[in-house]
Amino acid sequence: MTRVRVAKVVVLVLIAFTACRRSEHLLENKGTPVILITIDTLRSDHLPAYGYTKIETPAIDQFRANSILYESAYSHCPLTLVSHASMFTGMLPAEHGIRDNIGYTLNPKTKTIAELLKAKGYATGGAVSAIVLRSETGISRGFDFWSDDIDLDPNFLSLGRAQRSGDETREIAQKWIGEHKSQPFFFFFHIYEPHTPYEPTYDADIVTADAIMGRFFNFLRQEGIYDKAAIILLSDHGEGLGDHGEDEHGILLYREALQVPLMIKLPKEREHGTSVKTPVELIDVFPTILKDSRPRLSGQRGAAVLHGQSLLAADRNSDRQIYSETYYPRFHFGWSDLHSMIASTNHYIHAPKPELYDLQNDPMERKNVLQESRRTYVAMRDAIGPFIKGAEAPKAINPEQAQQLAALGYIGSTVSTSSNAVLPDPKDNIGLSHTIG
Numbered sequence: 001m002t003r004v005r006v007a008k009v010v011v012l013v014l015i016a017f018t019a020c021r022r023s024e025h026l027l028e029n030k031g032t033p034v035i036l037i038t039i040d041t042l043r044s045d046h047l048p049a050y051g052y053t054k055i056e057t058p059a060i061d062q063f064r065a066n067s068i069l070y071e072s073a074y075s076h077c078p079l080t081l082v083s084h085a086s087m088f089t090g091m092l093p094a095e096h097g098i099r100d101n102i103g104y105t106l107n108p109k110t111k112t113i114a115e116l117l118k119a120k121g122y123a124t125g126g127a128v129s130a131i132v133l134r135s136e137t138g139i140s141r142g143f144d145f146w147s148d149d150i151d152l153d154p155n156f157l158s159l160g161r162a163q164r165s166g167d168e169t170r171e172i173a174q175k176w177i178g179e180h181k182s183q184p185f186f187f188f189f190h191i192y193e194p195h196t197p198y199e200p201t202y203d204a205d206i207v208t209a210d211a212i213m214g215r216f217f218n219f220l221r222q223e224g225i226y227d228k229a230a231i232i233l234l235s236d237h238g239e240g241l242g243d244h245g246e247d248e249h250g251i252l253l254y255r256e257a258l259q260v261p262l263m264i265k266l267p268k269e270r271e272h273g274t275s276v277k278t279p280v281e282l283i284d285v286f287p288t289i290l291k292d293s294r295p296r297l298s299g300q301r302g303a304a305v306l307h308g309q310s311l312l313a314a315d316r317n318s319d320r321q322i323y324s325e326t327y328y329p330r331f332h333f334g335w336s337d338l339h340s341m342i343a344s345t346n347h348y349i350h351a352p353k354p355e356l357y358d359l360q361n362d363p364m365e366r367k368n369v370l371q372e373s374r375r376t377y378v379a380m381r382d383a384i385g386p387f388i389k390g391a392e393a394p395k396a397i398n399p400e401q402a403q404q405l406a407a408l409g410y411i412g413s414t415v416s417t418s419s420n421a422v423l424p425d426p427k428d429n430i431g432l433s434h435t436i437g
Contacts, residue, residue, distance in 0.1 A: 024310040025291050026230040027120070031184045032267055033229040034117075034289055035177075035220075036087075038188075039209050040080060040130065041195040041249065042235035044073070044261040046206055055203050059214030063233060066269045070311065072279040073262035074322050074342060075237040078249040081132045083236035083282060084139060084190075088112045090286030090308040092323060094391040098137065099327050106138030113286050114142030114186065120290075123180045126188035127172040130163045133190060143188070147172045166191030166212045174219050181223055186289075189216070194239070196248055202241060228267050232285060235260040243364070245430040250328040252426060253340040253349050254365050255357075258324050264288070264311060276314050279342060281322045283308035323387045329426040333433060336423040339391065341384040346373075348380035350388060352425040356380070 026034055044050045048057050049064040050071075076086045077093055085091075085098040089110050093099050097107035106112075114124045125145040133139055133148060140146035150164045173189045191212055194205030213233075220226035240246030243256045250257075262280065265272075288311040309320075322342040329335035339350040345360035356370040356377050370377045426433075 024313045025287065026266075026289050026312075027117075027291075029267065033181075033184065033225055034122075034186045035229055035231045036186070036188045036285070036289075037213070037216075037231065037233045038084065038087075038190045039194075039213075039233070039235050039261075040190065040192045041237065041239050042206065042209070042261060043238040043241070043256060044235075044259050045256075046203060047261055049263070050261060055207055057206065057210035059210045059217060060233070063213065063217060063231075063265060064263055064273075066272045067231075067233070067263040067265040068271050068311075069275045070262040070264075070280050070314070071275055071277050073234065073260050074258045074279065074281050074324065075235075075260055076282055076322075076324050077326055078237040078251075078253070078257040078324075079326070079328060080130060080195075080236055081137055081139065084133060087236070087282050087285045088114065088139065090283045092283065092387075092391070093325060098139075100331055101132045103331075104137070106141060108138075112142045113289055114140075114188075116142070116290055117186045118142050118144065121184060123183055123185040124187075125173075125176045125180065125185065126190075127169045127176070128188075128190040129166050129169045129192040130190070130195070145176055147176075163192040163195065166193050166209060167215070170212055170216050173216070177220075177225065178223060181225055202239065227269070229265075230267055230289075231265040232263070232288070233265075234262040234282070234285070236282075244427065246433070250326060251333075251335075251338075251430060251433055253324055253326060253338045255347065255359065255363065258340070258342075262311075276311075278314045278318050279320050279322055279344075280311055280314050281308065281320070284311045284314070288312055321383060323384065325387075325391055329433075330423065333426070333429070334423065335426045335429060338426060339384060339388050341380055341387070343380060343383070346376055346380060348377065348384060350381065350384055351427070352423070353427070354381070 023029065026032055046052050048055065048061055049069060075083050077083050079101050081101045082093050082098050085096045085106055086093065089096045089112055091110065095107070096110050098104040118124050124143045126140060126143045127147040131148070131150045135146050135148055140148070147169070169189070169191055173187060177185070177187055191209055193209040193212070194202050198205050217226060220229065237249055238257045238259055239249050240252065240256055244252055244254045246252045246257070285308070287308045320343065324340045325337065327337045330337040336352050341348050345358060347357045347359050347365065349355040354370060354377070355368045356373055357365040357367070358369055
């Protein structure tokens with residue numbers, strides 16, 4: 001074969017490789033409709049798509065068949081507002097500024113995915129089912145349309161339980177999408193089933209959520225949107241269900257509170273039915289939609305800054321350190337805050353009484369292997385140190401704001417956030433708690 005013919009073959013191979021290469025960002029194809037759906041408080045291990053057998057979820061099962069499924073996706077905080085802020089900004093809580101469902105607003109210097117998409121000519125809309133995602137928090141920044149008109153039910157003792165039916169939110173979402181389907185658009189659709197109060201059980205609420213998804217997906221098909229859209233379906237955090245003594249979420253950082261379902265349906269159902277084993281995190285949502293070229297915000301000196309990576313390149317980035325935190329026990333009970341890191345198959349929880357779990361051999365986290373795995377413990381303790389330094393001691397909400405929130409029915413507090421005090425370990429007091437989230 002002559003050199004010229006060899007060169008032609010090489011060029012053809014390179015062209016074919018480029019054509020087949022997976023785009024790392026959903027918006028590399030300009031004009032692609034993007035829909036982000038969160039089903040609040042949904043544990044991945046309570047979905048048939050992840051092996052659960054006690055219920056049927058035909059709509060989500062069909063969506064999974066059309067999608068890429070991520071087997072190990074983790075939240076950065078088991079609280080609704082904090083977690084969504086990380087999704088929308090691609091940043092950890094210390095950087096985007098929201099540390100609890102109350103008393104915090106989005107860092108004004110932070111650019112959200114909606115702001116950047118709007119600047120690219122996208123129509124941006126959102127409809128939510130929980131009052132904790134109200135516009136006043138800054139979470140709606142960049143959205144042309146944001147529906148959060150939710151009445152407070154006097155029977156609910158906490159703001160965290162104030163919600164509207166996911167079907168009502170679905171109808172609002174469908175109306176907006178129908179009006180904007182002829183142009184590039186980004187829509188965020190949030191439902192609160194299966195968050196408490198369960199009707200009548202957690203699993204029953206998941207079945208309800210599946211029915212809502214089925215109606216929504218059918219609408220997208222009828223409107224000719226489903227096939228051409230990129231759709232991300234996930235949850236913001238899980239639910240304790242008593243696995244480690246916590247019935248709901250917000251206080252502890254075990255797997256059941258952090259691991260969430262995550263699926264991506266690409267346009268024309270490319271790569272449908274495939275799975276990714278590599279652990280991923282919710283800050284990866286931002287760079288999956290749009291290449292993240294923003295300068296990082298400066299935090300405390302020595303603080304670690306974690307960059308999200310595109311979920312569409314997750315299988316090429318196996319060496320991940322996934323950081324999570326909760327200040328909920330400190331703010332609301334005067335107990336210690338908690339921090340955790342997942343690396344490979346290890347999960348380290350930094351607490352007054354630290355814990356280390358082998359997720360491969362003990363996925364339910366029943367045996368603390370810290371003593372027999374001292375080398376791993378020391379390595380992970382040192383690795384999480386800069387993240388904790390960057391996250392520590394956010395300011396408590398002021399008493400006036402606490403009174404305003406109490407008038408709304410939210411049980412909050414102004415517990416000191418000083419990091420000097422020796423505070424109780426939340427797991428030792430979990431039986432005394434009533435989680436709000």
